[in-house]
Structure formats: structure tokens, C-alpha cells
Amino acid sequence: MRVEYINPFVEAAFNVLREVLQSDVKRGELYLKSTSMPVMGVAAIVGLAGDVEGRVLFDMDRATALKIASAMNNEELKDFDDLVKATITELANMITAQAVTKLHDLGFSFDLTPPAIFTGENMEISNADVEALIVPMETGHGKIEINVAVRERG
């Protein structure tokens, strides 16, 4: 993944999460991964196209998703209903959109697809030939892993 792409994603994730959650957010160590990986329970995915091709995946467990959605809606949500799903989708959209805006300012043009959300137990994502950058984010409500896989259009 091009070095120039890394910071916009990290910054966008950090800024948006801190803003919507109104709490402290810690960024973990970035690393690369190419093996298939388990999904914690809730995964929002946004596709990228344009100069590059790829996707951004936001992965968290159910409890974290509920807490984050509660914090963003300013009310206590107990069931994993449509509102929770829509909120998490929106979070994915906000972060990706901010990253893409930053990239655009640097001269890279990206388009994004509408986010999709996957929920379930024991899910696994495997596109093993794609190398992904993992940005772990520790929020007061739990851990979110942002998994960015983009490559140049050949």
C-alpha cells in the first residue's frame, strides 16, 4: 500500500471516532496482514475505486457496536436493530469519506461505494492474496479494527 495513503486513513479514523464518541481514542500499532482473518461479529465494508482498487473494512464485536451506536445516538440501545446497523454504516461512511477527502487534497482521486454491513458469529474474511493494513483503534467503548486493502490500478 502506498505510503501516502496510510496517514489519511489513520487520521480520519482518529478524528471521526474522537468527534462522534466524545471520548479518548488510542491508536494501536499499525501492521500488515494477508492471511484470512476472523471477523469479530460486526463488519462494515466500503469499496474503493478510481486510481486504486480496494476496500476498507471496519471490524468490531457486537457489544462495541451497540455501545458506539448508543453513544452516537445519545440513547441507550439494547437490541441490535436497524438503527444500530444504520449508525455503524454511517460511521464507516464518515471515516472513509474523510480519508478520501484528504487523499483528494493530496492529488489522488478515489471513489467509494455505499457501505454494506455484515453481522454474524464465526465469520471469516479471506482474500488471501490481498495485503491489508490494519489500524487498531482502542475507544472507550471497545476495539475497532480498520482493515484497509488498496492497490494501484495496473
Place this chain on the structure above:
Amino acid sequence: MTAQTLREARNEAAESAKRTEKIDFKMISFSLAGKEYGVDIMNVKEIAKAGRFTYVPNASPFVRGVYNLRGEIISVIDLRIFFHLPAERKEEEALESLIILRIDEHVFGVIVDAIDKVVGIASSSIQPPHPIFGDINVKYIQGIVENSGKLYIILDVEKIFAPERTEDQPKTAAREPVVTEGVPDPDRDVSASFIKETLAAFRGFHVTGLNEDWFSRRFAEWKAMRKNSDLQLKEASEADQFLEGFASPCTGVLWEDDYASEVEKAMPIIESKTLNIWNPGCGKGYETWALACILRKRYPEARVKVWANDSDLLAISMAPNMVFSENVPGYYQSFMVQGRNGLVFSQAVRDSIFFEFHDVLNANTLPPLDMVICRDMLSFMSPSDQERLSSVFNEKLKPNGMVFCGANESLGEGWVAAGTGAVTAFRKDR
């Protein structure tokens, strides 16, 4: 195929049946760039003449498009482009020779120069592939067979078209270390093998065929220096001391004028107008910047692209925005402009480089390469990873492609030395 050629094929089969008792393997023979090839007839559904394939955007260059075969849509692959062989571009309307292959449930069309006939042989007469036939990567060759005075290279179409399975990689990796670790110790000295182990433990430096020569020389020096006593490396700093002198010239700085000119001289003549260069393990990026300037000077007409990557995030993230003070070597001055904080490389040089945070042990998505510049990186990888990467180099390089490796490294089988002076380089053996 006409009736006549079919008849010939049958005769041919009958003839060879007389010669060798058991014909248990039939193949369709065809030619690519003047050489004869064969594919197992069991994989061939039919042959056809076809043209006007429907273009598919964003597909790999070897995919010519899709074709409607009596209602079934099949993808059409140009085997010549797949193997980087010269392919004549026919006119829009012209028909191409197409072999329709069936692999499991998938049907593919494959474009070849000309389809010849059916050849029957005894499978016992198939010999294992040998690198000498190598316009084509050995891993795609099932074997070689001789029939009525002609040599046929039998392609393993299942390997070519089977989706790449990543589980395969660890398996080969597990098999290979045996080869490299079996290198005999210099002087059969126990302390030499101890030192090898400690180098691996402290610094991840692995002694294999790649750097064995250097190790033997250095070990002799080391013995003389330590007066044959106290040879062991007890801590990391001693390992560093042992490795002193291993690094290639100008590591971690912009290459000096002399070295840069030597590298320039060692670069091959390339007629292609676009050059793809890979610089894995570029570290902080000094070597990539130097390289990009040398490439611009050596190939002023060509469009150069350098993929530079490193798995050290801290080092690589500084690389794209490097600023220099006044005292850069003269070689680069014409490629630099005054920036806000000092000298920076010009936009043209900048645009030719992609710095990537990437681990070379993961999948490398690169176009066919003209050169690989990989100095002193392989030595710091495990023997199985060394093997794996050098085969990645071999696979990604175009015919006659070159690898520039570390001053004290040498690639083994399948490579021909092509370096001069201080530059160590190897050309892919054809």
C-alpha cells in the same frame, strides 16, 4: 483442423504406435514464437479459429477478451503475452488459432501462433522439465518429449489456469530449506556453524548459498582477528561486528557519484518504452531516489516506474518527503529543485516512484519487471523465504531481466552473473 490434418494425425498416431508399444498420452501440438508445445488432449475440448473478441476493461494484459462459443461465454487468453513471448498483432478482423481448454468445470480459450496436430506418445518417454527450455517458467511445464525428431514442451495447463492457492506456498517453503541448509561448513569448523546460528538469532542473518562465499572469507578474517580463540558471538553487538563489511556500497545514503555511474553502466540496453523496476527492502528510500535518477539518465526516453517497498513503517513513511542539504553528490543535482526546507527531487523523479508499506512475503502484485534492485535484503530472510523470493524475482522478470543484489550476495541456479566492478547483478538465465 481440416480433415487432412486429422488424417495425418491419425497416421502419425498409428506410426508411433508401431514404434513404441504403449501410447497412453495424446497431446495437441502447437507453436508459440517458433517453438513446439503440447497440451494434454484430455484438457482440450476443441480447437477453433476465432476473432473479434469482446474486450474486457481492467483485465490483465494477457486476457484478450471474452468469446461467445455457441452460447457459452469463455474468456480468451493470449498465451504468448502470458509468457512474455513476442506476439504478432493481427488485424482487427483476422482470425486467431484458438485451443479451447476445459479445466474442471471451467472453459478457456487460448490463443497460440499455430495449431499443428495430435501427437501420441508413451507417457514414460516424458522427461522432466529443464530450465534450459526456459522462455517459460519451469513451474508451468509438465515435461519435455521427443517425437519424430521434434522436441515438444508439454505445458501443465492445470497449473497455469488453476486459481493460485496460497496454501501451496508454505508447503514448498517447508520443503526447500533442506537444499540451502545442507551447504557444507567452511573448514568443517564447529565454531563456524555456531556463528551462523548466532547471526540468525541476533540479527536474522541467514548464511546460505546466497552469501556463503562472503561468510567463508569473513570467518577466516575473524579467526585471524581473534587469534583463533574466543570466536563465538556472545551478544548482538558482536554479531554486528562480524557483519561489518557485509553491507553494499553506499547503504543508507544517496549513492555516491562513482557508484551511481557504475550502476548506470551495468544497466542493460532496453528498447521498451516503459520500464518497470522493483526495489524491495528500500529502507529509508535513499537507494530508490538514487535509482530513479540513474534510470532517468540511462533511459531518458522511457517512462520509468519504480515500486519501492519496505515493511518498516517508520523508515518507509519518511521516504516520499525526503529533503536534502546542499552537499548532495553531483550526479543528482540536475534532478533536484530548491524546496521550502532544502533541496528536493523534481516532480518528474517523484512521479516515477511508488513508495509502499508492504511485506514482500505477502502477495506481490507487480507488472512484468525489467529490473529488480534488492541489495542485502535476502540475506536477512530465512532460507525458505530467500528461495521463495528469488523464484518470485524469476517469475516477475521479463526475459533478460536483471537483479541487482548486494555486493556480497550471489544468486544461484537459473541466474547468470552480469555485474561489473562494484556492482553485483544477475541476469535471468534463458
